[in-house]
Amino acid sequence: MGDALRVGLVGVGRISGAYLSTLPRLPGLALTRIADIDVERARAAARQVPGAVAVMPGELYAADDVDLVLNLTIPKAHAQVALDAIAAGKHVYNEKPLSLGTSQARDLLAAAKHAGVRIGCAPDTVLGTGVQTARAALDAGEIGLPVAAAAFMTTPGHELWHPAPEFYYQPGGGPLLDMGPYYLTALVTLLGPVRRVIGMSAAAHETRFVGSGPRAGERFAVEVPTHVTGVLEHTGGALTTLMMSFDVWHARLPRIEVYGTEGSLSVPDPNGFAGTVRIARARQDAWSDLPERGGYQNAARGYGVADMARAIAGGTAHRAAGELAYHVLDVMESMLASAQAGLAVEITSSCARPAPVPLGVRPDEA
Template sequence: MGDPMKDRAGQQVLRVGLVGAGQISGAYLKTLPQLGNLQVTAIADLDAERAAATADAVPGARATTPERLYSAEDVDLVLNLTIPAAHAEVAHAAIAAGKHVYGEKPLAATTAEAREVLAAADRAGVRLGCAPDTVLGTGVQTARASLDAGDIGAPIAATAFMVTPGHERWHPAPEFYYRPGGGPLLDMGPYYLTALVTLLGPVRRVVGMSSASRPTRTIGSGPRAGTEFPVEVATHVTGVLEHSGGALSTLVMSFDIWAGELPRIEVYGTAGSLSVPDPNGFDGAVRLFTGAAENWTPVPVRGGYPDAARGYGVSDLARALTTGGAHRASGELAYHVLDVMESLLAAAESGSSVAVTSSCERPAAVPAGARPEEH
């Protein structure tokens, strides 16, 4: 890698090359230029025209091919926004070129592939980060601060629910959600499990059950509306997670439920309960119930990056490179979450509990009002 760029104040700036200019890239490219420790310098896609059109909208960025981006002197980190099946391949190519890597979830299609990516990054001495970074916002971080302050006493249990009748109702090409590697757990589970690990620590054992309510689904919108396709994965997964500290989390991930008024996440302790907002977002209201108050009361913002959006995990990684500390949306955390999901599906298949062989550090809390380029 070449020497990192400097801004006018002499601050180190991490130069980012983006691979995969699909739909999610727009969310990142809306955020990254606003973060003072990042600069997007290159954009690559298998579709050269799409890469060029995307780069034209980003000041200072140029369009290139993935191969040239990996070897570019003005790229310090590769932002991997390709499809999940390509996550490991792109990460290996970037690591081999000596680049840091931050990718969309999942870290890889399987834990076996993810272990190889982790090992390659470790050998190369580069940083590996992975979405979701929604847990760095004020929603989950305020709940984390409340837990750490002992507001509900010692955590005993938690619940996490994500229910929908299925993405085929709105997505014009939803088949991949119902093929191996898809399903409600692998699609949405990373948001909920990353939040649970951030709040309660890593998971050491799981039990679970799963089902598929019907063998086919029908596309409900777009030019292929009315097309029927097969379901190849479980569409309803429920399980219990035993955290390293002893708390038990009940998880429900479903593409089979029309509607529900279940809370997104709640945490229950010896002295009260905590309502946590949707972990698919960065903010939201946190509410507290204790025996002393005997009603739900709002918790003021007590932690998290304010106004965070997709890409703050990249900026947090850049901060860690400057300070020498750990970055929060780490490859190790993403690997553990993937391992928990695979273990839960294995438990549902076998009908017995499954030990989660991996672990990770509970990420450090984000102080209230912090900016990733300032701490």
């Protein structure tokens, strides 16, 4: 394993499969321990990774062969798992969101600073060629000064495919907190942090039903808004129109578009790493495809952890950082507060715009 950063994974849920298929091939990382409150699930996952050992979470935090805890638990457990790991002197990389709210997130960042460890957080999709190519075009001034953007995530609901979807409709869930991190992290990467928001929200149904699996047809309560829309004012002056919804069938809307004084950019799905970036220049009718200009190629979930490992080894800033995730969480929380109060909300946090990812580098090189 050499000087590889040793990773302990906590939480063998649905998303863990994506990480388990990626982490073993990433430079600078060694997956050593896997934990879950269901030890049989941990053992099944460990069998997929040569050298990994299945343990209970407490054993993982205390293990001498774990430098970083990869926290893939459900959102309501993110804060406590991270705090337990930090107390044991481990770096932490959380799945999104960073925590259920900014109060918990502030405690996490303060605890990490006090312990001298780092916090990273998904999504790392913005490190792929899709968003990074769009960023390279923006930074080169190819559409002039960014004036506005639009971002839409619409679906009729995750219960149609997820066999246990209740947590998507409980505090910490909903379309904004579930999918918003992908879109907002991309928007901050492209246009910089947000200084003010105004939002509105609604819920089309009081209950939903499980649409697949052994519990199909079982009803459960909806506890959060399922349609959130509003406007973000970025510090650079651009205005983004945002809509996140679990209440929309068959919409024909862009994922993300950025509009500048000299043209427009179409950005691929920020829930993925790649995709085609398209540009329409001023006074030209046609859209054209841009070649890849930045980002980790053939990336997948876990590249943010490898990027963090490089930064820890080199004493530099990692891109999928806790401060960025905190700002995104602050924006989402403020949108919901704005919707409830009917007033614009000033964003008190900010963050550095992450460094761009050069095209063609590996995570241990960038």
